[in-house]
Amino acid sequence: MAVVKLYESDQFLVVNKPYDMFINSDDEREKNTVTCHIASHDSHRANSANPLHFVQRLDYSTSGILCIALTKTAAASAGKLFEKRMxxxxxxxxxxxxxxxxxxxxxxxxxxxxxxxxxxxxxxxxxxxxxxxxxxxxxxxxxxxxxxxxxxxxxxxxxxxxxxxxxxxxxxxxxxxxxxxxxxxxxxxxxxxxxxxxxxxxxxxxxxxxLREEPLDIQTLxxxxxxxxxxxxxxxxxxxxxxxxxxxxxxxxxxxxxxxxxxxxxxxxx
Structure with missing residues (x-):
């Protein structure tokens, strides 16, 4: 199943995650992941050439909106909002x-x-x-x-x-x-x-x-x-x-x- 992009900017990528798919995996043989569909297999790691920062999680079996920060600054901004329940x-x-x-x-x-x-x-x-x-x-x-x-x-x-x-x-x-x-x-x-x-x-x-600079309100069908x-x-x-x-x-x-x-x-x- 395809990972559909719902929103993309320099700071954030928001996708519609299919059900029965991992977000990422340290097992290089595992290809059924969001990271493999939208970037390189190791993109969830800090030492990746183009790291992705997952500011939220979805279970393997759960589908829907998944927000990914593309920079450390964006990840920190989003992380604070989740921390403060905003x-x-x-x-x-x-x-x-x-x-x-x-x-x-x-x-x-x-x-x-x-x-x-x-x-x-x-x-x-x-x-x-x-x-x-x-x-x-x-x-x-x-x-x-x-x-x-x-x-x-x-x-x-x-x-x-x-x-x-x-x-x-x-x-x-x-x-x-x-x-x-x-x-x-x-x-x-x-x-x-x-x-x-x-x-x-x-x-x-x-x-x-x-977000102060880039407020997001994303919805799927x-x-x-x-x-x-x-x-x-x-x-x-x-x-x-x-x-x-x-x-x-x-x-x-x-x-x-x-x-x-x-x-x-x-x-x-x-």
């Missing part, structure tokens, strides 16, 4: 089950799942039942807005907008699983059970990076319903919001940004 990231996801609230905040701390192997990098939310196995938990916060419900291959699913307020490893996937709605096709957090879908349905759809492998297996049930074109998506981003929405069925998970 950026905004919005993800579309399809999760298992019908969500019974319209909006929720999920504030379970996230740590290392100490029951998993050292190489799995699996995380877990800290709850009353996981205290003994959640290592080094750190505060985490995700906001969720339910957009639509339906059925995938006859099984209930929901389309949701996710906004990570913090940036922990696997945060969105862990938080969705913890409230009982694992991301469709998430092999790791379904305990290796959800193997039928052709991909994991999590996509970084919009990134707002308020809706990625799921345009894919016949999903749409042919989808049956709609109830749509709460329109979100499939650019203007409608910006509108639901405005809704999830508000601290409180009158008339919205809300729940706090913490």
């Amino acid at each position: 950026t905004k990231k919005y993800y579309l996801a399809i999760v298992r089950g019908h969500i019974d609230v319209e909006m929720c905040d999920i504030q379970y701390p996230i740590g290392v799942d100490q029951t998993s192997s050292e190489t799995s990098h699996k995380m877990i939310a800290l709850t009353e039942t996981t205290e003994a196995v959640c290592g080094l938990p750190r505060a985490a916060h995700t906001r969720l807005l339910a957009l639509e419900t339906g059925y995938y291959e006859g099984n209930p699913v929901s389309v949701v907008l996710l906004k990570p307020v913090t940036g922990r490893r696997h945060q969105l996937r862990v938080h969705c699983t913890t409230i009982g709605h694992t991301v469709l096709g998430d092999y790791t957090y379904s305990e290796r059970q959800d193997t039928a879908p052709h991909r994991m349905f999590l996509h970084a759809t919009r990134l707002v990076l308020p 809706e990625p799921f319903f345009s894919d016949d492998r999903f749409s042919s297996r989808w049956k709609p049930l109830s749509a709460k919001y329109n979100y499939k074109n650019k203007e409608d998506f910006l509108a639901v981003c405005d809704i999830i940004d508000k601290s409180y929405e009158i008339g919205v069925q809300y729940k706090l998970f913490s």
Whole structure:
């Protein structure tokens, strides 16, 4: 699959990363990486002739917007914004089950799942039942807005907008699983059970990076319903919001940004 460039300047390159692709790799035999598609294999290394600076990360299975700084100065500027939580990231996801609230905040701390192997990098939310196995938990916060419900291959699913307020490893996937709605096709957090879908349905759809000299607001097209492998297996049930074109998506981003929405069925998970 191609890595599509969404924006390019002297300071930044923003691409649409395909699902099931690494960002980079120290294994020279591994060619399924973003770096191999857009630059030399070693471009993620500081000693490269033309180094790339990844100011954010996306999991192997996650698709969508990936911002890359082309200079150390640009990387430092973007890094400070991420550190201070001044950026905004919005993800579309399809999760298992019908969500019974319209909006929720999920504030379970996230740590290392100490029951998993050292190489799995699996995380877990800290709850009353996981205290003994959640290592080094750190505060985490995700906001969720339910957009639509339906059925995938006859099984209930929901389309949701996710906004990570913090940036922990696997945060969105862990938080969705913890409230009982694992991301469709998430092999790791379904305990290796959800193997039928052709991909994991999590996509970084919009990134707002308020840089002083070069403010960025990048958005991709809706990625799921345009894919016949999903749409042919989808049956709609109830749509709460329109979100499939650019203007409608910006509108639901405005809704999830508000601290409180009158008339919205809300729940706090913490």
